[in-house]
Amino acid sequence: MLEIKNLALAFGDLKLADNLSCCLEPGRTHVIIGPNGTGKSSLLKTLFGDIRPQQGEIVHNHKPLDYAHLNHWRQAFGYMPQDIHLDVNLTVLEVVLLGQLNALSLKLNDQLLTDALDALTQIGLVHLANRDVRTLSGGQRQMILFAQALMRKPEILMLDEPVSALDLHYQQVLLEHLDTETKARNWVSIVVLHDLNLAAQYADNLLVLKDGNLVAQGSPADILTAELIQEIYGVASDILYDSDGIPFIRSQRLHKVTASGVSNT
Numbered sequence: 001m002l003e004i005k006n007l008a009l010a011f012g013d014l015k016l017a018d019n020l021s022c023c024l025e026p027g028r029t030h031v032i033i034g035p036n037g038t039g040k041s042s043l044l045k046t047l048f049g050d051i052r053p054q055q056g057e058i059v060h061n062h063k064p065l066d067y068a069h070l071n072h073w074r075q076a077f078g079y080m081p082q083d084i085h086l087d088v089n090l091t092v093l094e095v096v097l098l099g100q101l102n103a104l105s106l107k108l109n110d111q112l113l114t115d116a117l118d119a120l121t122q123i124g125l126v127h128l129a130n131r132d133v134r135t136l137s138g139g140q141r142q143m144i145l146f147a148q149a150l151m152r153k154p155e156i157l158m159l160d161e162p163v164s165a166l167d168l169h170y171q172q173v174l175l176e177h178l179d180t181e182t183k184a185r186n187w188v189s190i191v192v193l194h195d196l197n198l199a200a201q202y203a204d205n206l207l208v209l210k211d212g213n214l215v216a217q218g219s220p221a222d223i224l225t226a227e228l229i230q231e232i233y234g235v236a237s238d239i240l241y242d243s244d245g246i247p248f249i250r251s252q253r254l255h256k257v258t259a260s261g262v263s264n265t
């Protein structure tokens with residue numbers, strides 16, 4: 001269990017979280033949504049220990065984050081940040097293996113190689129194993145970094161906009177795999193997404209952030225309403241439901257086109 005207690009976050013005069021508290025249970029995919037610049041990435045960086053909060057505490061399995069022992073804290077994490085820099089002279093397999101790099105030593109053995117190839121196989125990219133990562137497309141790099149995060153076999157997996165460069169097929173491959181592994185291995189998985197429909201499909205627990213604060217939390221079917229979307233994004237939408245009761249959000253155009261021209265709605 002990962003607990004966030006009374007968190008306050010700020011960059012100088014810019015206040016983000018104010019008094020944010022929540023409990024993120026293992027075995028569930030926790031999806032964070034919210035507008036640009038609202039503090040989603042900053043929250044992940046804070047959980048990882050990159051940003052120190054003004055106030056509050058982060059506790060994993062009853063142990064608080066101790067900044068004097070960050071390396072130890074981070075051993076529980078697989079973290080795929082938003083900014084992807086992969087300008088290194090390494091093969092795909094080597095980059096995936098780096099997921100097991102702890103304390104700057106990597107003792108390569110057959111089991112690690114098998115795990116890395118398995119991770120690539122499971123996401124359908126084993127054919128790229130020997131390619132130089134610099135020659136990959138943006139989406140392929142994103143998938144490889146996902147495989148690297150999986151290699152850590154983390155207790156807490158954090159993915160910041162992991163599908164932003166992916167096509168429809170690989171969006172589903174990544175999130176389906178995440179869902180399966182999260183439940184099978186009892187991970188606390190935390191994913192930032194902008195696509196509300198993907199969030200509705202894959203979130204066991206949806207967290208809605210606005211101005212750094214948690215304004216709603218729960219199952220997508222319970223909390224994703226047209227009113228909430230209007231409040232958070234300033235966009236009108238229609239909510240439909242599929243046969244499983246999962247909401248499907250169709251946003252409306254900001255300016256309606258009518259027979260007599262364009263009107264503001």
Ligand SMILES: Nc1ncnc2c1ncn2[C@@H]1O[C@H](COP(=O)(O)OP(=O)(O)OP(=O)(O)O)[C@@H](O)[C@H]1O
Binds near residue numbers: 016
């Ligand atoms: N190191 C920093 N110093 C100062 N301000 C920062 C820093 N990092 C982020 N910010 C500001 O904090 C706010 C939140 O940024 P953050 O990246 O957490 O937002 P986000 O919700 O992840 O946004 P997006 O959806 O656009 O990726 C933004 O206004 C950003 O400009």
